[in-house]
Amino acid sequence: IAGITQAPTSQILAAGRRMTLRCTQDMRHNAMYWYRQDLGLGLRLIHYSNTAGTTGKGEVPDGYSVSRANTDDFPLTLASAVPSQTSVYFCASSEKSSDTQYFGPGTRLTVL
Amino acid sequence: GQNIDQPTEMTATEGAIVQINCTYQTSGFNGLFWYQQHAGEAPTFLSYNVLDGLEEKGRFSSFLSRSKGYSYLLLKELQMKDSASYLCAVLDSNYQLIWGAGTKLIIKP
Numbered sequence: 581i582a583g584i585t586q587a588p589t590s591q592i593l594a595a596g597r598r599m600t601l602r603c604t605q606d607m608r609h610n611a612m613y614w615y616r617q618d619l620g621l622g623l624r625l626i627h628y629s630n631t632a633g634t635t636g637k638g639e640v641p642d643g644y645s646v647s648r649a650n651t652d653d654f655p656l657t658l659a660s661a662v663p664s665q666t667s668v669y670f671c672a673s674s675e676k677s678s679d680t681q682y683f684g685p686g687t688r689l690t691v692l
Numbered sequence: 693g694q695n696i697d698q699p700t701e702m703t704a705t706e707g708a709i710v711q712i713n714c715t716y717q718t719s720g721f722n723g724l725f726w727y728q729q730h731a732g733e734a735p736t737f738l739s740y741n742v743l744d745g746l747e748e749k750g751r752f753s754s755f756l757s758r759s760k761g762y763s764y765l766l767l768k769e770l771q772m773k774d775s776a777s778y779l780c781a782v783l784d785s786n787y788q789l790i791w792g793a794g795t796k797l798i799i800k801p
Contacts, residue, residue, distance in 0.1 A: 620793060621793055622696065622779070622781075622790075622791030622792050622793045622794065623735070623779070623781075623789075623791040624791070625788060625789070628788070638788065670734060670735070677787040677788075678722060678723070678783065678787050680725065680737050680740060681725075681737075681789065682737065683734035683735050683736070684734060685733070685734050686733075686734055
């Protein structure tokens with residue numbers, strides 16, 4: 581089934597721990613994105629990649645890093661988690677940066 | 693700064709029509725998107741406008757006025773399953789989506 585998968589579905593993490601959220605798409609989309617969604621706020625872009633091998637910073641990149649070694653995978657790493665990173669994280673992809681974005685099911689992360 | 697405004701919450705009756713407004717101020721404009729998001733789920737694409745006017749897609753229509761920085765989403769023949777949040781987003785000059793906080797639509801029988 582074509583689409584985007586994210587793992588894990590949810591996670592509780594101790595502050596200071598390292599965590600990688602996984603995102604894989606099988607639509608051969610060039611562009612991929614990581615957003616966080618917090619109550620009362622719009623989706624905020626963390627990092628993006630317009631094509632494999634390139635990445636860029638979004639609105640709220642601090643404390644997060646990404647890599648794009650191939651077309652399908654776009655992992656998001658929290659090097660040392662802090663409670664303010666408690667959020668729902670969505671990965672999305674689009675054929676190119678100007679096209680409609682399609683979202684994965686999300687990862688609910690709680691940092692204690 | 694960039695800003696997308698939409699009402700926080702709206703209530704409507706099953707079978708009725710509701711209009712959800714969105715105003716925006718962004719650095720550049722490359723199109724406006726509407727997404728639907730049910731509680732606990734991912735946003736799903738509803739519509740895209742880049743030219744002024746109305747785009748109709750079944751029970752849902754979306755309107756854009758670029759000169760006014762304004763869009764609306766019109767939902768007709770409301771069904772209980774339409775209870776969700778509706779997100780307005782603008783593609784800016786850097787081809788990044790700027791998102792509104794969303795409008796929670798409550799449908800009453």
